[in-house]
Amino acid sequence: MDEGKIPTQSYGILEQKQVLTDIEEIREQFLTNGYAILDAGLSGADIATIQADFDTLSQRYITHYGSDKLKSCDEYHTVRAPLLFENSDTFLRLALNPVLLEFVSSVITGSFILNQQNAITNPSRQPYNQGKWHRDLPYQHFVSSRPIAVNALYCVDDFTSDNGSTYVLPFSHLREEMPSTRYIKNHAVQVCAKAGRFIVINCMTFHTGGFNLSPLDRRAVNHLFNIPFFKQQIKIPGNLSEEGLNEKQKKILGFGFDEIQSVDAFVAQRLQRL
Ligand SMILES: O=C(O)CCC(=O)C(=O)O
Known part of the structure; x- marks a missing residue:
């Protein structure tokens, strides 16, 4: 036993989880704690491009919809579906980040789609939405x-803790009701992470942005990814060109998951599969 180190030997154990890769390690943390940090594997230049494009897009969005109107409906600090905006390839690439997709497919069994993407700003010294x-599945009180x-x-x-980094309530994805305010005060964890990382959070884990x-x-x-039974917040197929996307990417963006329009169309689709 190494003094001062966490012991690694054990006894009386018949089963132990084996973890070999970084993704498997993050998956284990995510499944247990309800959240984890994932490095997107981006270069410094990629990170800087996202920062610059974020500001450009936010300005275009505010100019397009009007700051007073956005403020009046509490939407001023959110750009909805940035991947749908013209010339915003940066945000489409972010949603399809290969490390992220590998991680999501390791924790959601079977197919999943992108439900929504939002560019959000936690403003300096002000409350926000x-x-x-x-x-992230609001009004739901079940666990899966x-x-x-x-x-x-x-x-x-x-x-950072100074700029209001996200607070999470570990293990709350395993508990149906929202824990008490006393419990939250004692057990909430503030997750600090470098630019270029994803904080991945189980949709049932309680979380909030902190005060900046x-x-x-x-x-x-x-980005919210979910099993395809939930509809997208804003429809992506039809609003995004399929050009340049491979079959896997199209599926993740929701192409092919539209509701079938009639019984005739349903039966025709079944017949086509024969
Ligand atoms: O701004 C944050 O840190 C929290 C964001 C959040 O709550 C969300 O994406 O659902």
């Missing part, structure tokens, strides 16, 4: 033995 405890949806919160900036005490905004891009 993600600064309250919630689940396997994840049915995952939030991948991309850190555009370094997430720093002089600069904290920027993030969230």
Whole structure:
């Protein structure tokens, strides 16, 4: 036994989880704690491009919809579906990040689709719409033995305790009701992560943005991936060109998961499979 180190030997154990790769290690953390940090594997130049494109897109969005209107409906700090905006290939690539997709497919059994992507700003020294405890499947009070949806919160900036990095409530994906305020005060964990990482959160894990005490905004891009039984927040097929996408990418973006329009179409589809 190495003094001062966590012991690794054990006795009386018949079964132990084996973990060989980094993704498997993060998967184990995610399944147990309800969240983990995943390095997206981006270069410094990629990280800088996302930062610049985030600001350009936010400005275009605010100009397009009008700041007063967006403020009046509490949408001022959120750009909805940035991957759908013209010339915003950066956000499409982020949603299809290969490391992220490998991770999501390791925790959601079978097919999954992108439900939504949002560019979100936690403004300096002001409240914002993600600064309250919630689940990413809101109004739901069940637990599932396997994840049915995952939030991948991309850190555009370094997430620090000073700039209001995300708080999570570990293990709360395993508990139906929201824990008491006393429990939250004692057990919430603030997750700090460098720009270029995803904070991956089980959709049933309670979490919230913190108050940003720093002089600069904290920027993030969230992605909700879920089993295809839940419809997308904003429809992607039909609003995004399929050009340049492979079959796997199209499926993840929801192509082919539209509701079947009639019984005739359903039967015709079955016949085609013969
Ligand atoms: O801004 C944050 O850190 C939290 C974001 C969040 O709550 C969400 O994406 O659901």
